[in-house]
Structure formats: structure tokens, C-alpha cells
Amino acid sequence: MARSFEDLIGEAEAAPVAGWDFSWLDGRATEERPSWGYQRILADRVAGASAALDIQTGGGEVLAGALRTGAGKPAVLAATESWPPNVVKATRLLHPLGVVVVADPDEPPLPFADAAFDLVTSRHPATVWWTEIARVLRPGGTYLAQHVGPASVFELVEFFLGPQPEEVRRGRHPDDESAQARAAGLDVVDLRPQSLRTEFFDIGAVVYFLRKVIWMVPGFTVEAYRDRLRELHERIEREGPFVAHSTRFLIEARKP
Template sequence: MDRTFDDLVDEAAAVPVDGWDFSWLEGRATEQRPSWGYQRLMSARLARATAALDLQTGGGEVLAEAGAFPPTMVATEAWPPNVAKATRLLHPRGAAVVVHPEQPPLPFADGAFDLVTSRHPAVVEWPEIVRVLAPGGTYFAQHVGPASVFEVTEYFLGPQPEARRKRDPEIESADARAAGLDIVDLRTERLRMEFLDIGAVVYFLRKVIWIVPGFTVDRYRDRLRDMDELIRRDGSFVAHSSRTLFEARKLYPVSGGRGTCGGGRRPTPPGSPTG
């Protein structure tokens, strides 16, 4: 590698990090993709929906790749630079982008959507998801799984035993059931990542801010320099991301309007995803 540590770090520190496009990392970092293909599966469900909500859409890049939107398509986002980017991508296709902080309540009526999607939500408010879903409606999402990229997290912060237990798919699915969802599909995979230069690490940590909360180059310059030496020696820094696929369906009310049904077959409303 011809470029110096300072050149690589200064370049990565100056690059804009709005949106959820990681193309700047091409040739500088690699990450395996989950076997299920979230984009393809989400697109198929959107094509069958009548009203859909994409939570925490980022810059709208993933949603914008869908081949068809339902008649009603809404996306939420909190961070202003991402809101602007999502608006540019999604408004021409008829989707509304709503500015909303990542906390309840969602600004939508009960039962407004037959499909709610999300890719890598920072927070998951199960009661609100259930509230805005119509009975029989589907939540389809790809979550960040447990201990994702923790090789990087713990390189900078040291051991994080409590944080390692967060995002457990069994705990998340139990919370989803408690809120009134029936789990249709639940899968988790760990996937190899490689950072090929220290600039890629800096860019990644500036963009994915929960990996090392409070990260700045100045704060961690000495540790970055140590990692740069490791990458030059070994060729890369290896980590592993963790991803969980969720599909869950809102239970129908029990006849008489009390509670939700706890089992058995439930009719599927027209237009709702079935797989």
C-alpha cells in the first residue's frame, strides 16, 4: 500500500456519509450477503401489498430498488440528510417520506398498512408495528443480529459482554409474539467482512455510528494507527456481521373483539403476502 496512514484517514474523514449507500467502500472492504436476498423478497411482498410502510428507510436506497410500489407507499426517516436523499429517490415514484424520530408513537392510524418493512432498524417498537398493521398484515424485515461486527467494536472499546447479548433473535421474536404477532419465518446468519485499508474502517465507523458510539478520528487515532499496521501486515482486518430475517403476521381479533387468537388457521386478506 503506497498511501500513508494520514492520507487514508484524512480522506475517509472528509467523505459525506449521508444515505445508506456503501459504494465508496468498493475495492476497500467486502461483506458477504445473507443467503435469503432481502431486497428480492421485500420487492415481491411490496408488489402484492395495498398499503405499505418502510420504517427507518435511510436514504431510501433499498426501497427505491423495488420493482413496484403498492397504491399507498410511505417511508419514515429521522436524520435530515437521509430525509432529503430519500425524498429525491422516492417522491418521483409516488412514495411519501415522513420525518419521524425513532421513538413511538408512529404518526399513522391503527390498521393503516397491510405490510410494514424495515432493513436494519436501529430500534424496533413492536407494539407500534402491531398497531399500524391491519389484522393479517405482515411485518417483513432484516435486522442487525447479535454481536454484529463486534471484532471492530471490541478492538476499540474492549470486551462488551452485555452488549453481545443484545439483538438476540429469540428475545426479539418473543417480544414480537407478546405484542400480537405470529412468527412466520426467523433466520440468522453470520457473514464474513474484510476491511482492506484503514480508510475503509474510518468511513464505516462514521456511517454506522452504533458500532463504536461516539467515534471520532481524533479520539481513536492511536488505536486506528495500530489497526493500520495490522492491516498492512495481514492484508485485512476480518470481522463478521450478523443478520436476522423476520417475517411475522398480525393476529386476527378473536370473535367478540377480546384479545387475539392464539393459534389455528387464520384467513389471509386479499393482497397480503403469504410467504
């Protein structure tokens, strides 16, 4: 028997959303994974670094996974995070692995000296301060990251907010970010974009996703969007999963 609208959204509203672990969505939503395997690449690069920094580490899950599967770690390894619940979670997860977690507002300047790291990494940073990345990299050092691309999951965004202007849809375009990296003095040596199929199987998955990924529908609450949520619930029951497309790109930029 299908679960009711109120039951599904009530469960999703009560679920904790700290950290960057999406396991609550298992069986309720799916997203294709990029072909390059970011965590595997991260494990290899971190193992070969002498001093590494992970920016906007979230709850530390991706870096922790890379450290646990990798062949080693650098003598100096730090991570930054701005959201207090994530700082707590990342500290608990990463300190036992030898990572120093620094609370940082994700605004310039990074709280580190010039040329402090030979590797800077990030997975899905909300903001990218290219001049700061270039500043803390040593000559010959590398920035390696997986970024969210333009108009990611915009089928869902536009269901709630309506059609978005072209300048909003183009935000985070890999060509633009590559140009910004070069303007900061970095050489872009790898750039790989992909579009990935994403499916939401029930309205609870949608509510949880929008509570967790807060920039998708700014200010999202169930009460503010109850009518649209009910409409989407009925659509999913009638037509099956709601399909959207995530965009991602792998970028590697090197300091000459």
C-alpha cells in the same frame, strides 16, 4: 506503493456519509450477503400490498431498488426516517417513485392510524417498537424485515472499546426479538439468522464505516482513536485485511 496512514484517514474523514449507500467502500471492504436476498423479497411483497410502510428507510436506497425491480407498487406507500440528511436524500429519491417520506423521530407513536397498512417493512432498524408495528398493521398484515443480529462486527467494536459484557453482546438476539414480537400480539412465521464474513482492506475503510454506522463505536472520531487507528493500520499492512463477522436475520411476523 502503499498509501500513508494520514492520506487514508484524511480521505475517509472527508467522504460524505449521508444515506445508506456503501459504494464508497467498493474495493476497500467486503461483506457477504445474506442468502435470502432481502431486496428481491421486498420487491415481491411491496408489489402485492395495497398499503405499505417502510420504517427507518435511511436514504431510501433499498426501497427504491425494490420498486425499480419489482412488478408494481401499492396504492399507498410511505416511508419514515429520523436523520435530517437522510430525510432529504430519501425524499429526493423516493418521491418520483410515488413514496411519501415522513420525518419521524423513531419513537412511539408512529404517525399513522391504527390498521393503516397490510405490509410494514424495515432493513436494519436501529430500534424496533413492536407494539407500534402491531398497531398500524391490519389484521392479517405482515411485518417483513432484515435486522442486524447480536454482536455484529464486534471484532472491530472490541478492538476499539475492549471486551463487551455479555448483555451487550446478546443485544438484538433473534430469539429475544421474536419473543417481543409475540408479546405484541404477532405470530412469527419466519426467522433466519446468518453470520457473514466482513473484511476491511485499509484503515480508510474502517474510518468511513465507523463514521457512517455511528452506533458501533459511539462518539467515534479520528482524533479520539488515532493511536488505535494507527495500530490497526500497521496490523493490516503487516497481516492483511481485518476480518470481522456481521450478523443478520430475516424476520416475518404476521398480525392474526
